[in-house]
Amino acid sequence: MAEKLRGLRRRLKTVRNIEHITRAMQFVATARLQRLQKLVTSNQAYAHHLGELLDRLAATAEVSHPYLEEREIHRVALVVMAGDRGLCGAFNQQLFRVADAALARLLSPAVVLTIGARAERWARRRGLDPVAALPPLSRFGRHGPGSELGPQVRGLYDTGQVDQVQVVFEEFESALRHRPVMRQLLPLTPGSLSPPSEPGAYYEFLPPAPELLKAVLPQAVDALLSHMAAATHASEHAARMTAMTAATDNAQEMITDLTRRLNRARQTMITSEIMDVVGGANAVGAG
Amino acid sequence: MPRPFHVQLVTPQGVRYDNDAVYLRLPAEDGYFGIMADHAPLIAALVPGQVSLHRPGAPRPDLYASSGGVVEVTENQTVVLADTLETPEEIDEQRAREAAERARDRLQARTLPEFDESRALGALQRALVRLQVAGKRAAGGGL
Structure with a gap:
């Protein structure tokens, strides 16, 4: 999961750089x-x-x-x-x-x-x-x-x-x-x-x-x-x-898309971590 | 007051003048010639020289250094097509002086294998015209 997040971040950075250049x-x-x-x-x-x-x-x-x-x-x-x-x-x-x-x-x-x-x-x-x-x-x-x-x-x-x-x-x-x-x-x-x-x-x-x-x-x-x-x-x-206008537009579209995916991935990760904590606490409580 | 007629001064860099004039003096092979209203239809080749344009009511003519071109006169409509037209203010005197010197050197030396007399002469002529027009500004203009 963390691996996927890192990959998304890297791609986002690359696309942002490209957007700067094309703009x-x-x-x-x-x-x-x-x-x-x-x-x-x-x-x-x-x-x-x-x-x-x-x-x-x-x-x-x-x-x-x-x-x-x-x-x-x-x-x-x-x-x-x-x-x-x-x-x-x-x-x-x-x-x-x-x-x-x-x-x-x-x-x-x-x-x-x-x-x-x-x-x-x-x-x-x-x-x-x-x-x-x-x-x-x-x-x-x-x-x-x-x-x-x-x-x-x-x-x-x-x-x-x-x-x-x-x-x-x-x-x-x-x-x-x-x-x-x-x-x-x-x-x-x-x-x-x-x-x-x-x-x-x-x-x-x-x-x-x-x-x-x-x-x-x-x-x-x-x-x-x-x-x-x-x-x-x-x-x-x-x-x-x-x-270059088209390239900049495309880059912006990609940035929007990647940002969305990045946020979703991060939230998923947080959710699963909370689930882990809650699950662990419940198990301890039940025992 | 002579009657005005329409004059356009056009170069590849743009239209320099598009209005009335009472007198236009242009450089041709055999010397300067003038155009006034009701001039007969004419097509003439222009050589490097001064173009002076008298606007109606203006005390002094507008001067331009021209590097040659062509003029067409039809029913009170005159179009000058010139390669370049520069006002005294636009001329870089220093550069023109250097260009004139270079051309003179080339004409005197005649050593280069690719020496082109007509080209050197043309360059010299253009530089001299520029200096002449630029000098008119210093002298206060006028013919």
């Missing part, structure tokens, strides 16, 4: 999420305007740029963004599932670029050697990985090593709504940034349209990558927050 992680994730959410929201205004601008450029300018033209696809570059730590539920697995589905559809092996150690490990497990394995999302400042990842991705596309660039990332809507998706980055398809808008007025271009596109499109690609990275990073913390 702390929940708070950390919540704080980080709030900061990143602001970044994603402010980013959205920029991405939205940029998308509209590109659509109008593509619609009005009778010029061509490789970033706006589909070409025959021989090889595809796949950029995979993922979180760098665990304890965020199925967040990373779901992203990799989308990436796996993409790989399965490709005719030739993809050229893979990864952000974060987990994404890199995923690629290696699939027998792919990432041409670029970037540090985790948290290592990039508020400007995001666009200025680092962008030139690499554009280089692959510019030199014809790949004919299309797809990005696997997590689309962020709110703390409770985010989902893994794959989007085409290059060539920039109309509406890849925002819903297509009606062709605009006749614009004056400064410098003339071909040079203008050359100046603006690479920037747009980099900005887009940073935007996707920020959304993924925010989603990772949202996923961790959800997972």
